[in-house]
Amino acid sequence: MARVYNFSAGPSMLPEQVLAKAANEMLEYGSSGQSVMEMSHRSSVYEEIIHGCEALLRQTLNIPDNYKVLFLQGGASSQFSMVPLNLLNGSGKADFVITGQWAKKAYAEAQKYGQCKAVASSADQTFSYIPKLDPNEFTKDADYFHICYNNTIYGTRFHDLPQTGSVPLVADMSSCILSEPVDVSKFGLIYAGAQKNMGPAGLTVVIVREDLIGRAREFTPTMFDYKIHAENGSMYNTPPTYAIYICKLVLEWIRDKMGGLEKMAEYNRKKAGLFYDYLDSSDLFKGTVVKEDRSLMNIPFVTGNTDLDKKFVAEATAAGFVNLKGHRSVGGMRASIYNAMPMEGVEKLVEFMKAFEAANK
Numbered sequence: 001m002a003r004v005y006n007f008s009a010g011p012s013m014l015p016e017q018v019l020a021k022a023a024n025e026m027l028e029y030g031s032s033g034q035s036v037m038e039m040s041h042r043s044s045v046y047e048e049i050i051h052g053c054e055a056l057l058r059q060t061l062n063i064p065d066n067y068k069v070l071f072l073q074g075g076a077s078s079q080f081s082m083v084p085l086n087l088l089n090g091s092g093k094a095d096f097v098i099t100g101q102w103a104k105k106a107y108a109e110a111q112k113y114g115q116c117k118a119v120a121s122s123a124d125q126t127f128s129y130i131p132k133l134d135p136n137e138f139t140k141d142a143d144y145f146h147i148c149y150n151n152t153i154y155g156t157r158f159h160d161l162p163q164t165g166s167v168p169l170v171a172d173m174s175s176c177i178l179s180e181p182v183d184v185s186k187f188g189l190i191y192a193g194a195q196k197n198m199g200p201a202g203l204t205v206v207i208v209r210e211d212l213i214g215r216a217r218e219f220t221p222t223m224f225d226y227k228i229h230a231e232n233g234s235m236y237n238t239p240p241t242y243a244i245y246i247c248k249l250v251l252e253w254i255r256d257k258m259g260g261l262e263k264m265a266e267y268n269r270k271k272a273g274l275f276y277d278y279l280d281s282s283d284l285f286k287g288t289v290v291k292e293d294r295s296l297m298n299i300p301f302v303t304g305n306t307d308l309d310k311k312f313v314a315e316a317t318a319a320g321f322v323n324l325k326g327h328r329s330v331g332g333m334r335a336s337i338y339n340a341m342p343m344e345g346v347e348k349l350v351e352f353m354k355a356f357e358a359a360n361k
């Protein structure tokens with residue numbers, strides 16, 4: 001078996017130990033006589049899995065007791081509507097920072113439900129930086145303030161949080177959750193599609209402060225009401241059972257193999273540092289993002305010559321470094337190096353890039 005190094009923006013690599021454990025337990029989980037995929041979500045054996053997953057997530061992210069953890073479906077994209085449907089219920093106003101396609105989509109969707117303001121944008125430079133924020137521009141009575149914490153396509157991230165005062169801060173953390181510790185208490189709500197750092201596609205995690213639950217707009221579909229899911233322990237309908245099980249294994253891997261979230265973050269900083277150091281020293285490859293806003297997870301880069309970019313992607317793919325083609329709006333290449341990408345994958349890719357650079361002077 002030859003596993004590739006997969007630099008996909010998502011779904012992406014899962015830790016090999018997690019896949020091996022899941023494979024081992026595929027036919028029979030514990031002594032249940034069945035696969036996790038076959039279990040009733042209401043069985044006691046499955047309840048242990050979902051409760052275990054929530055407990056581990058709470059422990060890993062140090063989630064305060066006054067926050068609910070919801071295991072939903074519909075992807076992060078569903079949260080673009082679910083957040084306004086549940087939160088846009090006071091002044092009917094919300095603020096957005098436009099840092100890329102996903103932030104734009106969240107903004108566009110929320111506009112269907114209320115008065116939304118883009119307080120800053122980096123669209124003028126193809127989202128290659130995080131715009132400076134002027135709190136005077138913030139809507140004082142907004143129901144929430146939305147950011148995309150890590151911009152998967154453009155490779156930027158917030159380092160400093162907007163100072164929103166009593167306005168709840170909502171963050172799309174799809175491409176950075178579990179990559180480093182975050183102070184959950186600074187947020188009203190955090191959401192993330194699981195398919196980058198948490199597990200397979202199909203699971204969407206929402207971490208929401210309790211006082212923001214229970215005030216959905218009257219026309220909110222039942223399945224889009226946080227209260228329904230919170231009251232039913234994410235079991236109002238069938239949750240994505242297998243994805244939650246894998247998420248639990250991923251959390252165990254972070255705890256047992258990586259040494260916890262602080263160590264995970266250290267590892268991620270080292271991996272990204274190795275890559276950025278090479279980009280900064282290379283005469284051929286260049287990063288596309290301003291240095292101070294660089295993401296630890298997604299690294300877009302170019303040669304400046306589209307034919308050479310194509311040649312690089314083709315040769316890299318043949319050598320077992322796959323999914324390096326950049327998003328069509330940026331071009332060039334992008335290496336997504338989520339938690340499960342081993343250091344060795346980045347080291348080998350950098351070696352490969354050095355050799356390519358030498359051969360294409």
Ligand SMILES: Cc1ncc(COP(=O)(O)O)c(C=O)c1O
Pocket residue numbers: 009010074075076077078102148150151152153172173174175193194
């Ligand atoms: C930051 C961010 N937000 C939202 C999404 C959309 O997620 P989903 O496909 O789970 O709806 C993505 C997907 O890549 C993303 O990277």
